Amino acid sequence: MVRRPVPTTVRVIRFFLRPLLMLVTRRDWQGMEHLPDGGFVLAPNHISHLDPFLISHFMLDNGIAPQFLAKDTLVGAKGYGWILRSAEQIPVYRDTEGAAESLRAAATAVEAGRVVTIYPEGTITRDPAAWPMSGRTGAVRVALMTGRPLVPLMQWGPQEILWPYAKRVRLFPRATIHIRVGAPIDLTDFADQEVTEQVLHDATDRLMNTLSAMMSEVRGEVPSTPRIDVHTLGKPKTNYK
Template sequence: MQRREFPRAMRIIVLFVRPLLMVLTKRDWQGQEKLPSGGFVLAPNHLSHLDPFLISHFMVDQGISPRFLAKDTLMALPVGGRILRNAEQIPVYRSTRGAAESLRAAIAAVEAGSVVTIYPEGTITRDPAAWPMSGRTGAVRVALATGRPLVPLMQWGPQDVLWPYSKKLRLFPRKTIHVRVGDPVDLSDLEGRELTEELLDTATNRLIDTLTAMMAEVRGELPSSPRIDVHSLSRPKSTYKP
């Protein structure tokens, strides 16, 4: 799989972070052969504040330079923000106009051959059992605008190290990080059509359904409660504990 060279800042991050992750986690990665060549949108479920590091570990080992949509507040940090910008991360601004600019930047990156990771939920799950919530439309917007694949990535295990909305790390015993790459979500019936909210919701639900099914296979169980609406977040923050 041919990938362009990593930015220098990303090479430095990898040099320091990857050895730590190799020591602190075990890995159960499957489906790497399904990753397309060229640019595409990678769409993972969101379980923990550690997700970007653990997903990046998987991507780096597949020869892919990690590139995320990152909160603009992180980009504003004096040192961390400079590192993120030099590593070619894409800032996400909260205003409607800013969000549109972020998606345009993501579209340009994918069209230029980059792999851009966009969490469809937009935030860490608040489901008490850590199932995926409903999704926002950013990931499918970029995939449909570029005509490039929308690849679901299911992860399970980060919540055992740092569960949602908690500050308590549980590094030992070492936790297994399960990663499953699915076939690109079939959006062929939606391509070339006006990107209405109804169409985008249909595509997003298709993506979230896929991630949920992939997680159910790894966990050996099905969700026992309705999916949380990410737009309302009516339930309390996740109380899931490993």
């Protein structure tokens, strides 16, 4: 059963987009038994501009109305910004005083029984081999604020359709979208501690380590270079396809 009514905008997008996604992708979805009842934070790696559509496809097919924490520049944009707002996405004002208010809005939604998707990296990976980077602390903050589960979701395959920061879409041959939902991240050892920056970073490292391990299992390999620190990012690197 869907945890909350699906906004009309989302239903319209799904009506037109789902048949196309069914046509141009194969789906290898596993771990749905780890999706908790009630509200929780869903924390996926970020691998392509197509992520929101493919994750929403997965969520809707599993009875979850998608609600993302999205950059304020997207939600506030003309045209498609109205679509995001009417789809009830939550704007995040990153690196501003409004960031805390964004997380409170996300926490309120989770406490109300909704599922809020928060990309811990905060942006598409800049890793040349598309491995997860380090994470920002938003997803962990909301989970600790609410006491609700923090659920990792690993995806691999969207980059076959649209490589990070590339402009060329490749629909055929059909890409297989691998999605793995992991068991909720165990944060019990942090629950009774003061929520310091160190606690948040340690918990976020645990989340990112889990996502990397899940990806390693699907890809059959491990990263060959150190994890990129999201806090040191500049412009997208030029060695992307």
